[in-house]
Amino acid sequence: xxxxxxxxIYVQGYDPRGLAQYYRMFRTELRKFGRLYHLxxxxxxxxxxxxGEIASWSIETKADDxxxxxxxxxxxxxxxxxxxxxxxxxxxxxxxxLIYWTMMFNGTIARFGKANWRFATxxxxxxxxxxxxxxxxxxxxxVFQRGLDAVGIPTLFSVVAAVALFVAxxxxxxxxxxxxxxxxxxxxxHIWTWEFAxxxxxxxxxxxxxxAAHLCKVVASSNAEEIVLVGxxxxxxxxxxxxxxxxxxxxxxGRRGRRVVLLTLGANTPVAGYHAAAQHLxxxxxxxxxxxxxxxIDCQARxxxxxxxxxxxxxxxxxxxxxxxxxxTIVPVRFREIISPEHYNLFRxxxxxxxxxxxxxxxxxxxxxFFMIVCGPVPLRERVAAPDAALAVATxxxxxxxxxxxxxxxxxxxDQIAAQELTDQELSAxxxx
Numbered sequence: 001x002x003x004x005x006x007x008x009i010y011v012q013g014y015d016p017r018g019l020a021q022y023y024r025m026f027r028t029e030l031r032k033f034g035r036l037y038h039l040x041x042x043x044x045x046x047x048x049x050x051x052g053e054i055a056s057w058s059i060e061t062k063a064d065d066x067x068x069x070x071x072x073x074x075x076x077x078x079x080x081x082x083x084x085x086x087x088x089x090x091x092x093x094x095x096x097x098l099i100y101w102t103m104m105f106n107g108t109i110a111r112f113g114k115a116n117w118r119f120a121t122x123x124x125x126x127x128x129x130x131x132x133x134x135x136x137x138x139x140x141x142x143v144f145q146r147g148l149d150a151v152g153i154p155t156l157f158s159v160v161a162a163v164a165l166f167v168a169x170x171x172x173x174x175x176x177x178x179x180x181x182x183x184x185x186x187x188x189x190h191i192w193t194w195e196f197a198x199x200x201x202x203x204x205x206x207x208x209x210x211x212a213a214h215l216c217k218v219v220a221s222s223n224a225e226e227i228v229l230v231g232x233x234x235x236x237x238x239x240x241x242x243x244x245x246x247x248x249x250x251x252x253x254g255r256r257g258r259r260v261v262l263l264t265l266g267a268n269t270p271v272a273g274y275h276a277a278a279q280h281l282x283x284x285x286x287x288x289x290x291x292x293x294x295x296x297i298d299c300q301a302r303x304x305x306x307x308x309x310x311x312x313x314x315x316x317x318x319x320x321x322x323x324x325x326x327x328x329t330i331v332p333v334r335f336r337e338i339i340s341p342e343h344y345n346l347f348r349x350x351x352x353x354x355x356x357x358x359x360x361x362x363x364x365x366x367x368x369x370f371f372m373i374v375c376g377p378v379p380l381r382e383r384v385a386a387p388d389a390a391l392a393v394a395t396x397x398x399x400x401x402x403x404x405x406x407x408x409x410x411x412x413x414x415d416q417i418a419a420q421e422l423t424d425q426e427l428s429a430x431x432x433x
Contacts, residue, residue, distance in 0.1 A: 002066065002377045002405075007224040009073045009215060011242065013233030014189045016085055018078030019046065019055050025360070026072075030059070032361035033371035037394055039063050041375060049073070050214060053207060061375040065401065070375055071224065075211050077238075080203060084188050089171045093130065096187035099194045100127055111274050115316055118305040119268065122351075123190065129183040133173045141166035182352075190271075193234065197275040208238065212245035219246075219253055219260060226259045226379050232359050233306065236267030236298075237281060244284030247291065254293025261380045262288065262296040263373070264328070265358035266307040273317050282317050289314045289327050295381050296328035299358065299368065303335045303348060306355040329384055331368070338362040338369070367391045378408060385411035 012022065023046055034041040040062045046055040059070040100123075103109050113120035145162035149155065178184050195201050219227055231239025243262050247253050254260045273281050288296055302309045308316070309332075314325060335354065339347050340363040347353060362369045367387030372394060373380055383390040389411075392404030 001225065001379055001382070001409075003068060003225050003379050004377070005069050005071075005222075005224045006374070007071045007073070007218055007222050007227045008374050009075065009211075009218065009227070009229045011075050011211075011229070011231040011235035011239040012077060013231075013235040013238075014077075014081055014192060015233075016078055016081045016185075018082075019074060019076060022074060023055070023057070029359075029361040030371060030375075032363075033369075033375070034061075036362060036365065037063070037372075039375075041371075043072075046074070050210065052076070053210065054214060059375055063377075066377040068375055068377055071222070072374065073214075073218075075214075075242075077204070077207070080207075081192075084192055085185065087188070089174055089184065090167075092184055092187050092191065093174075095191050097127070097130070099191060100124075103194075106276075108274050112270065115270055115274075115311055116308045119271075119308055122305045123271070126181070126183040126186040126190075129177075129181050130174075130187075133170055133177075137166055137170045137173060140169065189234070193271050194275065197272040197278040197281065199277070199280065208241050209245060211242045212249060215242060215246040216250045216253060219250070219256055219258055222258065224258060226261065228261045228263050228373070228380055230263045230265065230359075231267070232265045233355065234268060234271070236264035237269045237272050239264060240269070240284055240288065241281065243294070244287050247287065247294070252293075254291070259379065259381065260294055262294065262328075263380065264296070264298045264313075265370075266301065266304050266355055267298060267313065268307055269313050270308055270311070270316065273313070282319055285313060285317060286319050286321060289319065289321050290324040292326060294327065297331060297380060297384055298328040299331045299333050301333045301335055301354075301358070304354050304358075305351055331384055333358070333368045338364050338366040340364060365391060365395045369394075382408045382411045 012018075015022075027043060030041050030043060033039070040060075042060050044058045046057045048054075049056050053076055055074045055076065057072050057074075059068075059072060061068045061070070100109075109120060109123065112123060141162040144165055145158045148158035148161060153161075174184055192201070196204060199205070215227075215229065218224075229239050229243055231237070239262060243260075269281075269285075272278050273285070288294060298313060300307055300309045300311065312330060313328060314321065335347070335357055336344055339357070343363065347357075359370050361371055367383070367390055369376075372378070372390075373383065376383075376390075376394065378390045378393055386404075386407050389404040389407035392400045393408070396404060
């Protein structure tokens with residue numbers, strides 16, 4: 001099977017930048033992708049769909065021996081996210097601290113640490129920023145209060161003035177260091193995740209239901225051979241919800257002649273799924289784990305502190321489906337192999353940049369390439385089953401490409417993927433032979 005038409009439905013994470021900035025980033029990265037693989041790739045302007053909740057554009061990609069057309073839907077949540085981030089600083093700090101210590105005492109933070117200590121550290125980071133600000137601002141307010149005492153101001157008034165100074169300077173310090181620390185953004189992200197897990201976000205739930213209906217409509221009407229629902233970061237558990245709800249609307253969703261694939265990238269599902277109240281999310285993951293008509297691919301990277309690496313989202317949530325389990329297929333991604341060596345040492349310390357590499361263009365050809373998944377001719381399931389063959393189709397000479405296609409056509413079933421992966425040396429030797 002060679003894909004000529006593909007439909008991508010992209011679910012953003014908790015990112016306030018929204019459509020305009022994402023579209024510009026996507027256009028820039030598409031150009032890099034074309035230069036890397038010597039392809040002609042072009043895209044149209046975004047069109048509003050579904051009362052502005054969805055933006056859609058088309059992508060045309062052409063190589064010497066293949067051509068694809070991709071419809072790309074961007075599901076929008078930035079209006080809700082921007083509303084959250086507009087809340088007063090005191091509201092953000094109060095609720096985030098309350099939630100964090102609730103999670104600390106009920107063992108949720110410990111479960112994060114057991115599953116992935118880097119992510120537990122990342123969750124704790126903004127609270128360490130709060131503590132650091134509180135200590136130095138508190139010291140400043142204390143000196144100010146002692147100064148007032150020294151000039152004879154009554155203690156009651158000096159204490160009140162010092163507290164007022166602390167609150168004002170603390171808020172200003174958080175606001176004016178936000179571009180470097182991202183503390184307020186991360187705190188609000190944690191508040192939203194907690195509220196989502198506890199079903200306290202009815203507007204999000206209603207929009208997810210509409211997006212589930214949109215997915216059903218796409219599957220029923222699209223001429224695409226492959227429909228990929230992509231969830232990045234916290235968009236991973238939003239995409240899981242969308243697909244599970246779509247399957248309840250249409251149990252035959254994956255049996256209508258078009259492949260339906262869930263692709264989660266840099267997922268942090270436990271940040272919602274580990275809450276006791278998130279049984280609805282765990283039930284939906286259970287449904288997808290055993291659904292025979294759907295493929296779920298989960299890509300993880302050790303270098304990304306914002307995802308759970310080496311983590312099975314089914315077993316890791318205590319979901320036992322026994323021999324019925326067929327999803328997800330977990331794919332480790334090594335960013336060192338897709339970033340140029342001269343850039344990697346700087347890249348590795350830019351944590352948000354690392355997290356977004358999942359959805360950005362490669363600097364080096366590799367079996368994992370988001371834009372090849374979006375624009376290339378190889379179906380996602382076969383790409384995962386035989387990644388080196390998929391890479392040969394993109395970068396090899398005529399003989400290597402032909403051998404790559406034969407390998408892809410003979411790719412094993414999903415439970416035999418590991419046995420079918422070929423090395424670059426095998427591909428090169430066989431193509432020369």
